[in-house]
Amino acid sequence: MAVYTDVSDEDIARFVAEYDIGNVISFKGIAEGVENTNFLLQTDQASFILTLYEKRVNPDDLPFYLGLMDHLSAKGLNCPTPIHGRDGVALRRLCGRPAAITSFLNGMSPRRIMPHHCTGLGAALAQLHTAGQDFEMYLGNALSVKGWRPLFESCRADANGVQPGLEKLIEDELVFLEANWPHQLPAGVIHADLFPDNVFFFPGKDDVSGLIDFYFACNDLLAYDIAICMNAWCFEPDNSFNVTKARNLLSSYGKVRALSDDELAALPILARGASLRFLLTRLYDWINTPKDALVTPKNPREYINKLRFHQRIDSAGAYGLGEE
Ligand SMILES: Nc1ncnc2c1ncn2[C@@H]1O[C@H](COP(=O)(O)OP(=O)(O)O)[C@@H](O)[C@H]1O
Numbered sequence: 001m002a003v004y005t006d007v008s009d010e011d012i013a014r015f016v017a018e019y020d021i022g023n024v025i026s027f028k029g030i031a032e033g034v035e036n037t038n039f040l041l042q043t044d045q046a047s048f049i050l051t052l053y054e055k056r057v058n059p060d061d062l063p064f065y066l067g068l069m070d071h072l073s074a075k076g077l078n079c080p081t082p083i084h085g086r087d088g089v090a091l092r093r094l095c096g097r098p099a100a101i102t103s104f105l106n107g108m109s110p111r112r113i114m115p116h117h118c119t120g121l122g123a124a125l126a127q128l129h130t131a132g133q134d135f136e137m138y139l140g141n142a143l144s145v146k147g148w149r150p151l152f153e154s155c156r157a158d159a160n161g162v163q164p165g166l167e168k169l170i171e172d173e174l175v176f177l178e179a180n181w182p183h184q185l186p187a188g189v190i191h192a193d194l195f196p197d198n199v200f201f202f203p204g205k206d207d208v209s210g211l212i213d214f215y216f217a218c219n220d221l222l223a224y225d226i227a228i229c230m231n232a233w234c235f236e237p238d239n240s241f242n243v244t245k246a247r248n249l250l251s252s253y254g255k256v257r258a259l260s261d262d263e264l265a266a267l268p269i270l271a272r273g274a275s276l277r278f279l280l281t282r283l284y285d286w287i288n289t290p291k292d293a294l295v296t297p298k299n300p301r302e303y304i305n306k307l308r309f310h311q312r313i314d315s316a317g318a319y320g321l322g323e324e
């Protein structure tokens, strides 16, 4: 359950009056999600999402996220469009928090990921990267290789309590990634959290119908975003790697934006980095989330297995490229 801030009927009516979106007819909290408070807002004109940005989002970064969604929507990408008030402003305050209204996207995130979902995902990710190329704002990735060691230091003392040997596994991996990270690859705007819960499809259709949750978006290596997706979409619940899903993801991405030889060669190390990034944030949350919190932290062990898998890979061929 992720409704951290309560909003009264009077508050919402006053807030919506600043916009040209009609009158409120219903308003309810959305249970899914972990970072922010989201409400489904229906007016007599359309449906919208009202988001109140909670503590983990840096308010200084919000103009980047909202500006990016404006930019991508204008380029035809199906992502939430920030709604601007009559005064032209999209980022406002409500109940003491930064808040914004965005368009509501139809579609559903897949409950069971099938290979065809990865085909749609690859194309959508490449479209996002292409559409983001001329976005003029810049936001560095606080959760890329430089950010991992401070995060690790903040929770290393508890790592072995989560799994014996974890502290050494992470320390060794950090040393390897810090020395070998491929900084010179093509870069641009990445989503950085394109997990299945952030990708919508219409039932029976292969193409992605919409992308949401741009609140980790930043500037970083484009192929790193592919590595994040490969981890989030191409492993089965028993931790086995599904090479058909990976092949679909990579080949449909490549049809929209060709991957260079250097990007392909770097995929195993990028996938190791993507594994470590989510292992660390999940480890931090696992250790620091109070027992009575509204949200259940995600299990870091899943990402230990993914990291170990990629440590054994020496070329992108293992991800299904070059196969029929
Ligand atoms: N623009 C949107 N259109 C439709 N549903 C949305 C939209 N934005 C958010 N949601 C719904 O709200 C849920 C939580 O949103 P999300 O941005 O993932 O929150 P959080 O950042 O807190 O994890 C999503 O799983 C989805 O059900």
Ligand SMILES: N[C@@H](CCOP(=O)(O)O)C(=O)O
Binding pocket: 033, 034, 035, 193, 195, 197, 198, 213, 278, 281, 282, 298
């Ligand atoms: N995708 C992350 C957690 C962030 O969750 P979201 O609801 O903001 O997408 C993970 O799996 O660790």
